[in-house]
Amino acid sequence: MENSSSPGDPPLPARRRIERVRFEPCRRELVVARVERPTPGFAAITLAGPALAGFQSLSFDDHLKLMLPQPDGTVAMRDLTPRAFDAARQELRLEIALHGHGPASLWAAQAAPGQPAVIGGPRGSMIIPADHDWHLLAGDATALPAILRRLDELPPGSSAQVLVQVENAADERPLRSAAALQAQWVRTPGQWLQHVRSLALPSGDGFVWLAGEAATVAQARRIVLDEHHHPREALRAAAYWKRGATAFHERLDEPGR
Numbered sequence: 491m492e493n494s495s496s497p498g499d500p501p502l503p504a505r506r507r508i509e510r511v512r513f514e515p516c517r518r519e520l521v522v523a524r525v526e527r528p529t530p531g532f533a534a535i536t537l538a539g540p541a542l543a544g545f546q547s548l549s550f551d552d553h554l555k556l557m558l559p560q561p562d563g564t565v566a567m568r569d570l571t572p573r574a575f576d577a578a579r580q581e582l583r584l585e586i587a588l589h590g591h592g593p594a595s596l597w598a599a600q601a602a603p604g605q606p607a608v609i610g611g612p613r614g615s616m617i618i619p620a621d622h623d624w625h626l627l628a629g630d631a632t633a634l635p636a637i638l639r640r641l642d643e644l645p646p647g648s649s650a651q652v653l654v655q656v657e658n659a660a661d662e663r664p665l666r667s668a669a670a671l672q673a674q675w676v677r678t679p680g681q682w683l684q685h686v687r688s689l690a691l692p693s694g695d696g697f698v699w700l701a702g703e704a705a706t707v708a709q710a711r712r713i714v715l716d717e718h719h720h721p722r723e724a725l726r727a728a729a730y731w732k733r734g735a736t737a738f739h740e741r742l743d744e745p746g747r
């Protein structure tokens with residue numbers, strides 16, 4: 491294990507350091523066990539099978555690769571959040587935004603029980619401690635599965651502010667957590683950024699997690715750092731997709747950015 495602090499960062503209490511854990515790459519052949527529509531814009535797909543033996547995902551912002559054979563013989567690989575894993579039942583839940591373009595979204599829209607599905611990873615986890623005084627979880631539809639998982643995992647006594655952008659009001663859903671929860675849903679990236687700007691970040695030692703479209707998350711990250719003066723070592727920002735690009739993933743919190 492290693493921590494993600496860089497040489498210039500102020501020392502963090504050991505318990506607040508992000509731990510990186512790596513796993514052996516592993517390809518798993520599974521089947522679709524169930525398909526649900528938690529809201530009209532998402533497919534929740536439960537994959538199952540004995541190949542899930544040994545599956546590990548230790549952090550809400552882990553990702554696995556869904557491998558999707560294409561008509562031209564290539565295999566498209568798309569990053570998805572392991573939304574929930576039940577080791578006893580050998581079931582893994584994914585939630586995929588139905589944005590209407592691209593192999594993952596199109597596959598999710600037509601998925602049905604009995605179909606095969608192949609995944610790889612996660613290849614590792616970055617474990618963000620849950621015992622910060624407060625957590626800000628902000629993102630778009632692609633970040634919602636990770637945010638929901640974090641809300642499932644935060645312990646009683648913690649506190650979370652959630653800010654989610656989904657285009658349609660029908661894709662808002664009730665949020666539950668053992669943490670004290672404040673949630674805000676917005677429709678557009680512009681409104682989302684405006685809310686990030688006008689947030690009152692609580693005092694104390696908090697962690698900010700941002701994920702979503704590349705350009706929007708990059709702007710939000712600058713607002714959090716430059717306008718809220720939030721410490722960089724207590725921020726994680728990731729581009730989960732990029733307008734006009736396929737299969738895009740970029741961490742925006744590398745030292746020096």
Ligand SMILES: Cc1cc2nc3c(=O)[nH]c(=O)nc-3n(C[C@H](O)[C@H](O)[C@H](O)COP(=O)(O)OP(=O)(O)OC[C@H]3O[C@@H](n4cnc5c(N)ncnc54)[C@H](O)[C@@H]3O)c2cc1C
Nearest residue numbers: 553570571586587589592593594595730734735736737739
């Ligand atoms: C760590 C990580 C975890 C992720 N977890 C999830 C998850 O749990 N659920 C989930 O739905 N997504 C998740 N994503 C985002 C997902 O990988 C991307 O949205 C991916 O591009 C979807 O693949 P696709 O085949 O549907 O579209 P692609 O073939 O990659 O893209 C096709 C076109 O659609 C556009 N596009 C891609 N995503 C969106 C979108 N959400 N809305 C509008 N246009 C889009 C692209 O810009 C491109 O023009 C995650 C990404 C990362 C990096």
